Amino acid sequence: MNMDDQQQQRTLEIIQSAREVKQAFHQVMSKAYQHLNVTPIQSFVLRKLNEKPGITLSELAEYIQLSKSTTSGIIDRMVRDQLVSREQSSTDRRSVTLTLLDKGEQLLQRVRENQVERMSPLLQMSDEEIDSLLRIHQKIVRILHQELEEDSTYE
Amino acid sequence: MNMDDQQQQRTLEIIQSAREVKQAFHQVMSKAYQHLNVTPIQSFVLRKLNEKPGITLSELAEYIQLSKSTTSGIIDRMVRDQLVSREQSSTDRRSVTLTLLDKGEQLLQRVRENQVERMSPLLQMSDEEIDSLLRIHQKIVRILHQELEEDSTYE
DNA sequence: CTATAATAGTTCGCATACGAATTATTCGCG
DNA sequence: CGCGAATAATTCGTATGCGAACTATTATAG
Numbered sequence: 120m121n122m123d124d125q126q127q128q129r130t131l132e133i134i135q136s137a138r139e140v141k142q143a144f145h146q147v148m149s150k151a152y153q154h155l156n157v158t159p160i161q162s163f164v165l166r167k168l169n170e171k172p173g174i175t176l177s178e179l180a181e182y183i184q185l186s187k188s189t190t191s192g193i194i195d196r197m198v199r200d201q202l203v204s205r206e207q208s209s210t211d212r213r214s215v216t217l218t219l220l221d222k223g224e225q226l227l228q229r230v231r232e233n234q235v236e237r238m239s240p241l242l243q244m245s246d247e248e249i250d251s252l253l254r255i256h257q258k259i260v261r262i263l264h265q266e267l268e269e270d271s272t273y274e
Numbered sequence: 275m276n277m278d279d280q281q282q283q284r285t286l287e288i289i290q291s292a293r294e295v296k297q298a299f300h301q302v303m304s305k306a307y308q309h310l311n312v313t314p315i316q317s318f319v320l321r322k323l324n325e326k327p328g329i330t331l332s333e334l335a336e337y338i339q340l341s342k343s344t345t346s347g348i349i350d351r352m353v354r355d356q357l358v359s360r361e362q363s364s365t366d367r368r369s370v371t372l373t374l375l376d377k378g379e380q381l382l383q384r385v386r387e388n389q390v391e392r393m394s395p396l397l398q399m400s401d402e403e404i405d406s407l408l409r410i411h412q413k414i415v416r417i418l419h420q421e422l423e424e425d426s427t428y429e
Numbered sequence: 430c431t432a433t434a435a436t437a438g439t440t441c442g443c444a445t446a447c448g449a450a451t452t453a454t455t456c457g458c459g
Numbered sequence: 460c461g462c463g464a465a466t467a468a469t470t471c472g473t474a475t476g477c478g479a480a481c482t483a484t485t486a487t488a489g
Contacts, residue, residue: 136411141296143418213437238285256291263298368467
Protein backbone atom coordinates (compact mmCIF):
# COMPACT_ATOMS: atom_id res chain seq x y z
CA MET A 120 0.00 0.00 0.00
CA ASN A 121 2.93 2.29 0.63
CA MET A 122 5.36 3.32 -2.11
CA ASP A 123 8.29 5.57 -1.63
CA ASP A 124 8.61 8.72 -3.69
CA GLN A 125 10.98 7.19 -6.15
CA GLN A 126 8.54 4.44 -7.00
CA GLN A 127 5.71 6.92 -7.29
CA GLN A 128 7.86 8.93 -9.64
CA ARG A 129 8.57 5.81 -11.66
CA THR A 130 4.90 5.08 -12.09
CA LEU A 131 4.24 8.63 -13.23
CA GLU A 132 6.99 8.33 -15.82
CA ILE A 133 5.36 5.25 -17.29
CA ILE A 134 1.95 6.91 -17.46
CA GLN A 135 3.34 10.08 -18.97
CA SER A 136 5.38 8.11 -21.47
CA ALA A 137 2.33 6.14 -22.60
CA ARG A 138 0.41 9.39 -22.91
CA GLU A 139 3.05 10.93 -25.15
CA VAL A 140 3.08 7.88 -27.41
CA LYS A 141 -0.70 7.90 -27.60
CA GLN A 142 -0.76 11.59 -28.51
CA ALA A 143 1.99 11.24 -31.11
CA PHE A 144 0.20 8.33 -32.81
CA HIS A 145 -3.09 10.18 -32.67
CA GLN A 146 -1.64 13.26 -34.32
CA VAL A 147 0.27 11.41 -37.03
CA MET A 148 -2.58 9.09 -37.88
CA SER A 149 -5.18 11.84 -37.94
CA LYS A 150 -3.05 13.84 -40.32
CA ALA A 151 -2.13 10.80 -42.39
CA TYR A 152 -5.75 9.88 -43.03
CA GLN A 153 -7.49 13.23 -43.13
CA HIS A 154 -7.11 13.73 -46.88
CA LEU A 155 -8.88 10.38 -47.31
CA ASN A 156 -11.74 11.70 -45.16
CA VAL A 157 -11.43 8.85 -42.70
CA THR A 158 -10.49 8.84 -39.01
CA PRO A 159 -7.95 6.50 -37.36
CA ILE A 160 -10.61 4.46 -35.60
CA GLN A 161 -12.62 4.17 -38.81
CA SER A 162 -9.56 2.83 -40.62
CA PHE A 163 -9.19 0.30 -37.83
CA VAL A 164 -12.82 -0.74 -38.19
CA LEU A 165 -12.43 -1.06 -41.97
CA ARG A 166 -9.67 -3.61 -41.43
CA LYS A 167 -11.66 -5.59 -38.90
CA LEU A 168 -14.76 -5.71 -41.08
CA ASN A 169 -12.61 -6.87 -43.96
CA GLU A 170 -11.23 -9.70 -41.83
CA LYS A 171 -14.60 -10.65 -40.33
CA PRO A 172 -17.45 -9.74 -42.67
CA GLY A 173 -20.89 -10.17 -41.09
CA ILE A 174 -19.59 -9.54 -37.58
CA THR A 175 -22.10 -8.21 -35.04
CA LEU A 176 -21.77 -4.87 -33.33
CA SER A 177 -21.06 -6.47 -29.96
CA GLU A 178 -18.32 -8.62 -31.44
CA LEU A 179 -16.78 -5.62 -33.12
CA ALA A 180 -16.89 -3.64 -29.88
CA GLU A 181 -15.16 -6.48 -28.08
CA TYR A 182 -12.62 -6.71 -30.88
CA ILE A 183 -11.66 -3.07 -30.89
CA GLN A 184 -12.00 -2.75 -27.11
CA LEU A 185 -14.57 0.01 -27.16
CA SER A 186 -17.96 0.23 -25.47
CA LYS A 187 -21.05 -0.68 -27.44
CA SER A 188 -22.31 2.89 -27.31
CA THR A 189 -19.09 4.24 -28.79
CA THR A 190 -19.00 1.52 -31.42
CA SER A 191 -22.62 2.21 -32.33
CA GLY A 192 -21.78 5.85 -32.96
CA ILE A 193 -18.75 5.02 -35.10
CA ILE A 194 -20.86 2.68 -37.21
CA ASP A 195 -23.58 5.34 -37.49
CA ARG A 196 -21.16 7.65 -39.26
CA MET A 197 -19.71 4.90 -41.45
CA VAL A 198 -23.21 3.89 -42.55
CA ARG A 199 -23.99 7.56 -43.25
CA ASP A 200 -20.86 7.69 -45.44
CA GLN A 201 -21.90 4.50 -47.24
CA LEU A 202 -18.83 2.56 -46.13
CA VAL A 203 -20.70 -0.12 -44.20
CA SER A 204 -24.08 -1.83 -44.26
CA ARG A 205 -25.95 -2.52 -41.04
CA GLU A 206 -28.56 -5.27 -41.27
CA GLN A 207 -30.69 -7.14 -38.80
CA SER A 208 -29.38 -10.64 -38.20
CA SER A 209 -31.68 -13.43 -39.41
CA THR A 210 -30.76 -15.76 -36.55
CA ASP A 211 -31.10 -13.27 -33.70
CA ARG A 212 -33.30 -10.30 -34.31
CA ARG A 213 -31.60 -8.35 -31.53
CA SER A 214 -28.30 -8.39 -33.39
CA VAL A 215 -27.10 -6.41 -36.37
CA THR A 216 -24.53 -7.70 -38.83
CA LEU A 217 -21.94 -5.36 -40.32
CA THR A 218 -20.45 -5.69 -43.79
CA LEU A 219 -18.15 -3.53 -45.88
CA LEU A 220 -19.75 -1.90 -48.89
CA ASP A 221 -17.84 -1.34 -52.13
CA LYS A 222 -16.96 2.18 -51.13
CA GLY A 223 -15.59 0.87 -47.84
CA GLU A 224 -13.43 -1.69 -49.58
CA GLN A 225 -12.04 0.90 -51.94
CA LEU A 226 -11.29 3.19 -49.05
CA LEU A 227 -9.54 0.39 -47.17
CA GLN A 228 -7.29 -0.14 -50.16
CA ARG A 229 -6.28 3.51 -50.19
CA VAL A 230 -5.80 3.49 -46.41
CA ARG A 231 -3.41 0.58 -46.76
CA GLU A 232 -1.34 2.26 -49.44
CA ASN A 233 -1.26 5.45 -47.44
CA GLN A 234 -0.21 3.75 -44.26
CA VAL A 235 2.77 2.16 -45.93
CA GLU A 236 4.17 5.59 -46.69
CA ARG A 237 3.37 7.29 -43.44
CA MET A 238 4.32 4.66 -40.93
CA SER A 239 7.43 3.20 -42.47
CA PRO A 240 9.76 5.43 -40.37
CA LEU A 241 8.72 3.32 -37.39
CA LEU A 242 10.84 0.55 -38.88
CA GLN A 243 13.91 2.57 -38.04
CA MET A 244 13.62 0.59 -34.84
CA SER A 245 15.48 -2.69 -34.69
CA ASP A 246 13.67 -6.01 -34.54
CA GLU A 247 14.91 -6.43 -30.99
CA GLU A 248 13.45 -3.09 -29.96
CA ILE A 249 10.10 -3.86 -31.55
CA ASP A 250 9.95 -7.30 -29.96
CA SER A 251 10.83 -5.81 -26.63
CA LEU A 252 8.20 -3.10 -27.00
CA LEU A 253 5.44 -5.52 -27.95
CA ARG A 254 6.32 -7.85 -25.08
CA ILE A 255 6.35 -5.10 -22.46
CA HIS A 256 3.14 -3.60 -23.82
CA GLN A 257 1.45 -6.97 -23.47
CA LYS A 258 2.66 -7.19 -19.91
CA ILE A 259 1.25 -3.74 -19.12
CA VAL A 260 -2.10 -4.59 -20.66
CA ARG A 261 -2.19 -7.83 -18.65
CA ILE A 262 -1.40 -6.00 -15.42
CA LEU A 263 -3.96 -3.28 -16.05
CA HIS A 264 -6.72 -5.69 -17.04
CA GLN A 265 -6.04 -7.65 -13.87
CA GLU A 266 -6.31 -4.41 -11.92
CA LEU A 267 -9.64 -3.68 -13.60
CA GLU A 268 -11.09 -7.03 -12.60
CA GLU A 269 -9.98 -6.74 -9.00
CA ASP A 270 -11.53 -3.31 -8.96
CA SER A 271 -15.02 -4.74 -9.19
CA THR A 272 -14.54 -5.96 -5.62
CA TYR A 273 -14.32 -2.34 -4.48
CA GLU A 274 -17.55 -0.52 -3.61
CA MET B 275 8.57 3.74 -50.42
CA ASN B 276 7.88 0.03 -50.84
CA MET B 277 7.52 -2.30 -47.88
CA ASP B 278 6.92 -5.99 -48.09
CA ASP B 279 3.94 -7.54 -46.37
CA GLN B 280 5.93 -8.63 -43.37
CA GLN B 281 7.07 -5.12 -42.66
CA GLN B 282 3.57 -3.77 -43.13
CA GLN B 283 2.36 -6.37 -40.66
CA ARG B 284 5.07 -5.31 -38.23
CA THR B 285 3.96 -1.70 -38.37
CA LEU B 286 0.36 -2.69 -37.74
CA GLU B 287 1.42 -4.68 -34.71
CA ILE B 288 3.11 -1.65 -33.22
CA ILE B 289 0.08 0.56 -33.81
CA GLN B 290 -2.33 -2.01 -32.43
CA SER B 291 -0.11 -2.60 -29.43
CA ALA B 292 0.03 1.13 -28.65
CA ARG B 293 -3.74 1.29 -29.01
CA GLU B 294 -4.26 -1.52 -26.53
CA VAL B 295 -1.99 0.14 -23.99
CA LYS B 296 -3.76 3.44 -24.46
CA GLN B 297 -7.17 1.83 -23.96
CA ALA B 298 -6.05 -0.10 -20.89
CA PHE B 299 -4.61 3.00 -19.24
CA HIS B 300 -7.70 5.00 -20.13
CA GLN B 301 -10.03 2.44 -18.59
CA VAL B 302 -8.02 1.94 -15.42
CA MET B 303 -7.42 5.63 -14.83
CA SER B 304 -11.02 6.61 -15.53
CA LYS B 305 -12.22 4.06 -13.03
CA ALA B 306 -9.51 4.92 -10.52
CA TYR B 307 -10.43 8.59 -10.44
CA GLN B 308 -14.18 8.56 -11.00
CA HIS B 309 -15.09 8.39 -7.31
CA LEU B 310 -13.02 11.57 -6.86
CA ASN B 311 -15.09 13.21 -9.61
CA VAL B 312 -12.02 14.01 -11.67
CA THR B 313 -10.96 12.79 -15.11
CA PRO B 314 -7.49 11.48 -16.06
CA ILE B 315 -6.57 14.57 -18.03
CA GLN B 316 -7.77 16.82 -15.23
CA SER B 317 -5.53 14.98 -12.77
CA PHE B 318 -2.66 15.53 -15.17
CA VAL B 319 -3.42 19.25 -15.36
CA LEU B 320 -3.64 19.46 -11.56
CA ARG B 321 -0.06 18.17 -11.36
CA LYS B 322 1.23 20.56 -13.96
CA LEU B 323 -0.43 23.58 -12.37
CA ASN B 324 1.05 22.56 -9.06
CA GLU B 325 4.52 22.42 -10.61
CA LYS B 326 4.11 25.65 -12.57
CA PRO B 327 1.65 27.99 -10.88
CA GLY B 328 0.76 31.03 -12.99
CA ILE B 329 1.38 29.18 -16.27
CA THR B 330 -0.46 30.50 -19.33
CA LEU B 331 -2.96 28.48 -21.30
CA SER B 332 -0.66 28.21 -24.30
CA GLU B 333 2.21 26.97 -22.16
CA LEU B 334 -0.07 24.41 -20.54
CA ALA B 335 -1.28 23.24 -23.95
CA GLU B 336 2.30 22.81 -25.12
CA TYR B 337 3.16 21.01 -21.90
CA ILE B 338 0.35 18.48 -22.08
CA GLN B 339 0.58 18.22 -25.88
CA LEU B 340 -2.99 19.20 -26.58
CA SER B 341 -4.37 21.90 -28.84
CA LYS B 342 -5.29 25.26 -27.35
CA SER B 343 -8.96 24.71 -28.07
CA THR B 344 -8.98 21.39 -26.22
CA THR B 345 -7.02 22.86 -23.33
CA SER B 346 -9.39 25.82 -23.14
CA GLY B 347 -12.33 23.44 -22.76
CA ILE B 348 -10.61 21.39 -20.05
CA ILE B 349 -9.86 24.57 -18.10
CA ASP B 350 -13.47 25.73 -18.58
CA ARG B 351 -14.70 22.73 -16.66
CA MET B 352 -12.02 22.99 -13.97
CA VAL B 353 -12.88 26.65 -13.41
CA ARG B 354 -16.55 25.71 -13.24
CA ASP B 355 -15.66 23.14 -10.55
CA GLN B 356 -13.63 25.75 -8.65
CA LEU B 357 -10.38 23.84 -8.98
CA VAL B 358 -8.51 26.50 -10.94
CA SER B 359 -8.52 30.28 -11.29
CA ARG B 360 -8.21 31.89 -14.71
CA GLU B 361 -6.98 35.49 -14.66
CA GLN B 362 -5.83 37.92 -17.30
CA SER B 363 -2.06 38.31 -17.27
CA SER B 364 -0.80 41.71 -16.17
CA THR B 365 2.18 41.66 -18.54
CA ASP B 366 0.31 40.51 -21.68
CA ARG B 367 -3.39 41.17 -21.77
CA ARG B 368 -3.90 38.52 -24.42
CA SER B 369 -2.77 35.79 -22.03
CA VAL B 370 -4.49 34.19 -19.09
CA THR B 371 -2.65 32.80 -16.10
CA LEU B 372 -3.81 29.62 -14.42
CA THR B 373 -3.44 28.85 -10.74
CA LEU B 374 -4.68 26.04 -8.51
CA LEU B 375 -7.33 27.03 -5.99
CA ASP B 376 -7.52 25.45 -2.55
CA LYS B 377 -10.07 22.94 -3.73
CA GLY B 378 -7.74 21.96 -6.57
CA GLU B 379 -4.81 21.46 -4.22
CA GLN B 380 -6.87 19.30 -1.93
CA LEU B 381 -8.07 17.25 -4.86
CA LEU B 382 -4.50 16.82 -6.11
CA GLN B 383 -3.54 15.43 -2.73
CA ARG B 384 -6.32 12.84 -2.87
CA VAL B 385 -5.43 12.01 -6.49
CA ARG B 386 -1.86 11.33 -5.44
CA GLU B 387 -2.88 9.03 -2.62
CA ASN B 388 -5.28 7.24 -4.89
CA GLN B 389 -2.80 6.78 -7.64
CA VAL B 390 -0.34 5.11 -5.30
CA GLU B 391 -2.84 2.35 -4.65
CA ARG B 392 -4.13 1.89 -8.16
CA MET B 393 -0.95 2.04 -10.20
CA SER B 394 1.46 0.15 -7.97
CA PRO B 395 0.94 -3.14 -9.86
CA LEU B 396 2.84 -1.54 -12.74
CA LEU B 397 5.94 -1.93 -10.62
CA GLN B 398 5.74 -5.68 -11.10
CA MET B 399 7.89 -4.81 -14.08
CA SER B 400 11.62 -4.90 -13.57
CA ASP B 401 13.73 -1.75 -13.68
CA GLU B 402 15.27 -3.01 -16.90
CA GLU B 403 11.87 -3.43 -18.51
CA ILE B 404 10.76 0.01 -17.47
CA ASP B 405 13.97 1.63 -18.68
CA SER B 406 13.65 -0.20 -21.95
CA LEU B 407 10.01 0.84 -22.33
CA LEU B 408 10.71 4.50 -21.64
CA ARG B 409 13.65 4.54 -24.02
CA ILE B 410 11.72 2.93 -26.89
CA HIS B 411 8.72 5.17 -26.28
CA GLN B 412 10.95 8.21 -26.56
CA LYS B 413 12.30 6.89 -29.80
CA ILE B 414 8.80 6.40 -31.19
CA VAL B 415 7.76 9.89 -30.18
CA ARG B 416 10.88 11.30 -31.81
CA ILE B 417 10.23 9.40 -35.03
CA LEU B 418 6.57 10.41 -35.15
CA HIS B 419 7.25 14.07 -34.41
CA GLN B 420 9.82 14.09 -37.17
CA GLU B 421 7.22 12.58 -39.46
CA LEU B 422 4.77 15.31 -38.48
CA GLU B 423 7.20 18.07 -39.35
CA GLU B 424 8.12 16.59 -42.71
CA ASP B 425 4.43 16.29 -43.37
CA SER B 426 4.05 20.03 -43.63
CA THR B 427 6.02 19.84 -46.87
CA TYR B 428 3.16 17.81 -48.36
CA GLU B 429 0.28 19.71 -49.92
C1' DC C 430 -45.74 -22.28 -20.87
C1' DT C 431 -44.86 -18.03 -18.66
C1' DA C 432 -42.59 -14.68 -15.75
C1' DT C 433 -38.08 -13.22 -15.15
C1' DA C 434 -33.12 -12.89 -16.57
C1' DA C 435 -30.05 -11.82 -19.72
C1' DT C 436 -28.48 -9.97 -23.99
C1' DA C 437 -28.11 -6.70 -28.29
C1' DG C 438 -28.44 -2.12 -29.69
C1' DT C 439 -29.63 2.68 -29.34
C1' DT C 440 -29.96 7.12 -27.20
C1' DC C 441 -28.66 10.63 -23.91
C1' DG C 442 -25.59 13.72 -21.41
C1' DC C 443 -21.08 14.55 -20.61
C1' DA C 444 -15.81 14.99 -21.30
C1' DT C 445 -12.06 14.85 -24.37
C1' DA C 446 -9.90 16.00 -28.93
C1' DC C 447 -9.18 18.59 -33.39
C1' DG C 448 -8.98 22.51 -36.92
C1' DA C 449 -10.97 26.68 -38.68
C1' DA C 450 -12.71 31.06 -37.82
C1' DT C 451 -12.97 35.02 -34.78
C1' DT C 452 -11.57 38.66 -31.39
C1' DA C 453 -8.27 41.10 -28.78
C1' DT C 454 -3.77 42.41 -28.14
C1' DT C 455 1.11 42.88 -29.03
C1' DC C 456 5.02 42.88 -32.11
C1' DG C 457 7.89 44.65 -35.67
C1' DC C 458 9.14 46.85 -39.73
C1' DG C 459 9.48 50.85 -42.40
C1' DC D 460 4.74 56.46 -34.83
C1' DG D 461 1.46 53.36 -37.21
C1' DC D 462 -0.16 49.61 -39.82
C1' DG D 463 0.14 44.79 -41.07
C1' DA D 464 1.75 40.34 -39.11
C1' DA D 465 1.95 37.42 -35.40
C1' DT D 466 0.23 35.65 -31.07
C1' DA D 467 -3.26 34.35 -27.15
C1' DA D 468 -7.71 32.70 -26.26
C1' DT D 469 -12.29 31.48 -27.37
C1' DT D 470 -16.03 29.53 -30.02
C1' DC D 471 -18.03 26.39 -33.32
C1' DG D 472 -18.87 22.02 -35.63
C1' DT D 473 -17.54 17.33 -35.69
C1' DA D 474 -15.69 12.77 -34.00
C1' DT D 475 -14.34 9.81 -30.35
C1' DG D 476 -15.10 7.88 -25.77
C1' DC D 477 -17.93 6.49 -21.47
C1' DG D 478 -21.91 4.85 -18.41
C1' DA D 479 -26.79 4.87 -17.49
C1' DA D 480 -31.29 4.31 -19.03
C1' DC D 481 -34.23 2.38 -22.40
C1' DT D 482 -36.38 -0.90 -26.04
C1' DA D 483 -36.65 -5.19 -28.23
C1' DT D 484 -35.71 -9.83 -28.29
C1' DT D 485 -34.09 -14.27 -26.57
C1' DA D 486 -33.00 -17.46 -22.89
C1' DT D 487 -34.12 -19.70 -18.64
C1' DA D 488 -36.19 -21.18 -14.41
C1' DG D 489 -40.00 -23.07 -12.26
